[in-house]
Amino acid sequence: MDFFLQLLFTGVGIGAVYALVALGFVLIFRATNVVNFAQGEFSMVAAYLMVVFAVDLGLPYWVAFLISIAGMALLGAAFNLLVYYPLRNRGFLPVLISTIGASIFLGNTTLALYGPQPQVLAGWLDTPGFQLGPIYLDSQYLVIVTVTLALVLFQYWLFEHTLLGKKLQATSQDKEMAALLGVPVALMIMFTFVYSAVLGGIAGILVAPVLFVSIQMGSAIALKAFAATIIGGFGDVAGAIIGGFAIGIVETLGAAYISVPFKDAFAFVVLIAFLALRPQGIFGERVAEKA
Amino acid sequence: MEISRRRLNWGLAATLAAPSIWGAGRAAGETIKIGMVLSVTGPAADNGKYALAGARIALERVNKAGGVLGRQIELVTEDDQTTNPGAVLAFSKLAAQPDIVAFLGPIRSTQTHAIAPDVLKTGKPVCFGGTDPKLTKLGNSWLIRFRPNDTYSGRVIASFGVETLGKKNWAIVHSTDAFGMGGFNALSASLAKIGAKVASDQGFPNQNQDFTPVVLAIKSSGADIVGSYFTFDNDVALFARQLRQLGVTLPWVGSPSAVDVGAVKLAGPALYGVYGVADYAVDSSPQAKDFAGGYTAMTKLQPDIYSSWTYDAIGVLCDAMKRAGSTEPDKLRAAILATRGYKGAEGEYNFDEFGDGLHGYNIVRNEKGSIVFDKHIEFTD
Structure with missing residues (x-):
């Protein structure tokens, strides 16, 4: 039982990171009908910004965090203007390819600017972890789960209880109708990119003390987060969160009880099962209905 | 201006000879x-x-x-x-x-x-x-x-762990690529030859994001030493950190990646005291x-x-x-x-007839972040 609880805790922690990145995927998909393949690189860039401000320049952690998040907001805005906006009327595929190009660009630019050595970023708490009976609770995983849940609540409040949230929802549901009703659609899409970049950035900063800061860290997380969005139902916020946690737990338990070498495969076995049996995911609407 | 036959001949000769003279100069300067x-x-x-x-x-x-x-x-x-x-x-x-x-x-x-x-x-x-x-x-x-090659690293890791450290019950953690599998095979064969056994075989995919299942399996296996073949520094560092966090204090003798500069920097104290075989050791x-x-x-x-x-x-x-x-x-x-x-x-x-130039390894130890040379073991067979 101790063995299981230890694994469950780790699975929930990793799953929270997938959930955060998956949220970014979902928000952009809902607003633009496009999958942003650079979502993982948002996490990587934010982690490197933290290394620059907190480690290299020695700024206090929270100051470095706020500057990094501000940087991510700017990156999200620039991404919208340079990667999405010029191609917005060209259909799904050109934008998708554009996001893949942006992903490569961000990875290689960071590599050129910072070099290839993985970096260490300190955790948010001074203590590395707590022993709770037989279970070791990594303090960074506790932070990850807490911040993820807080962001989910914030997002619920934003979308359900604010005018901005209603406008964002209207934009994601029907851009033409939203525009006719006076919603500034382009501005809402801009906000969505900014918010998604910030979410991805927070995920990167949260996971960096656990997985280290490297050029590849974003793509490894994004692949699982992408699977999480499909399992949850592409376009569904609650689905992305549940999908993220599900993937984290399934891969950790699968590795422990079945096979560690096939750990990565478990997430994708679940993904394939969903694509075959329930392609719309847990909460998603049927593709035919969406069309 | 009229061009004389003599001048024309000199001109033609110079024109024909120039590329070969220039080419010869270029050849001399070629890298x-x-x-x-x-x-x-x-x-x-x-x-x-x-x-x-x-x-x-x-x-x-x-x-x-x-x-x-x-x-x-x-x-x-x-x-x-x-x-x-x-x-x-x-x-x-x-x-x-x-x-x-x-x-x-x-x-x-x-x-x-x-x-x-x-x-x-x-x-x-x-x-x-x-x-x-x-x-x-x-x-x-x-x-x-x-x-x-890893027949040597396997022999050195096994002989150091069994004969010097006195440990006979091994957990082997290795990546599942060609390097990790080759290392695992070499180490387990060397252990079998000197009467030690593999209590736990823990293969993992490269760029792993969590080693909790691996560490818990080692913990419950009854192993008294860890041997390792990791391909990437960040995997070494993440494993080392989780191993220590989850309370495993077993001695560890690893392949060169366990003591290379990148892993030592990333893992910090989690790799202190770890032994490694290293083809390069400064001393x-x-x-x-x-x-x-x-x-x-x-x-x-x-x-x-x-x-x-x-x-x-x-x-x-x-x-x-x-x-x-x-x-x-x-x-x-x-x-x-x-x-x-x-x-x-x-x-x-x-070099032997197969193309292997080196036939031995150094044993080194991580002393609070510094890699310290212990000894060199050379094989002649």
Whole structure:
């Protein structure tokens, strides 16, 4: 039982990171009908910004965090203007390819600017972890789960209880109708990119003390987060969160009880099962209905 | 103006002779090119940077001393992106350049396996650093290894753990790529020979994001020592941290990645006290110290296995070219394999008929972040 609880805790922690990145995927998909393949690189860039401000320049952690998040907001805005906006009327595929190009660009630019050595970023708490009976609770995983849940609540409040949230929802549901009703659609899409970049950035900063800061860290997380969005139902916020946690737990338990070498495969076995049996995911609407 | 016949003849002669005179001058100034496949991007990009620095130090020294066969040596590099397809593409691009006389291949066994068929087709010496023992037994005589292979690392890890540390119940943690599987096979075979057993076999995919299942399996296996074959620094560091966090304090003897500069920096105290086999150790010989001096002056970093083997490979290649008096592939290969007693940064090179140049390993220990040389174990069989 101790063995299981230890694994469950780790699975929930990793799953929270997938959930955060998956949220970014979902928000952009809902607003633009496009999958942003650079979502993982948002996490990587934010982690490197933290290394620059907190480690290299020695700024206090929270100051470095706020500057990094501000940087991510700017990156999200620039991404919208340079990667999405010029191609917005060209259909799904050109934008998708554009996001893949942006992903490569961000990875290689960071590599050129910072070099290839993985970096260490300190955790948010001074203590590395707590022993709770037989279970070791990594303090960074506790932070990850807490911040993820807080962001989910914030997002619920934003979308359900604010005018901005209603406008964002209207934009994601029907851009033409939203525009006719006076919603500034382009501005809402801009906000969505900014918010998604910030979410991805927070995920990167949260996971960096656990997985280290490297050029590849974003793509490894994004692949699982992408699977999480499909399992949850592409376009569904609650689905992305549940999908993220599900993937984290399934891969950790699968590795422990079945096979560690096939750990990565478990997430994708679940993904394939969903694509075959329930392609719309847990909460998603049927593709035919969406069309 | 009228042009006389004599002037016309001189003009024609000069015109005809000029290209050959210019060509002769150019030939005298031509460099000898060595191709190098290395990771500039991807998860091993930092290792690639170290490898290039090691090769450049050797190159500078050779060129300062007048070059080889009256010509300077030039390095031509291609990025393997830390992937097998990337390695194949990078090697193909280099192999397509006819003036490249020899190559430095990857340090990773899996990538060396990937390029092996193209190496055979190219028919020029390829120095590589992958330690899977099979690589020099593929029937591909152009593959020449500049690091000790894993039959040696397996024997040294097993003998040190069992005979020096007195531990006979092993948990082996290894990546599931060619390097990790080759290492696991070599270590488990060596353990079986000296009466120790494998209590837990823990393979994992590279770039793993969590080692909790592996650590818990080790904990419950009853193992009294950990042996390891990791491919990437961040995997070593993450495993080390989670191992210590989850309360496992077993002694650990690992392959070179457990004690390389990148892993030591990332893991911090989690790797203190860990033993590793290392083909390069700064205090193992005067040549190793000399290399460390040059490397640190150039990069401000401590050298490790990624840089030392490329430094030695360039040195041996140039030495072989001088002895062969030629860069012709067959003669160059024969001269490399005839190398005896070449004292490099990694040790003394004595090539066998398979193309393995080194036959022993150093044992080193992480003393609070510093890698300390313990002893060198050389094999003659």
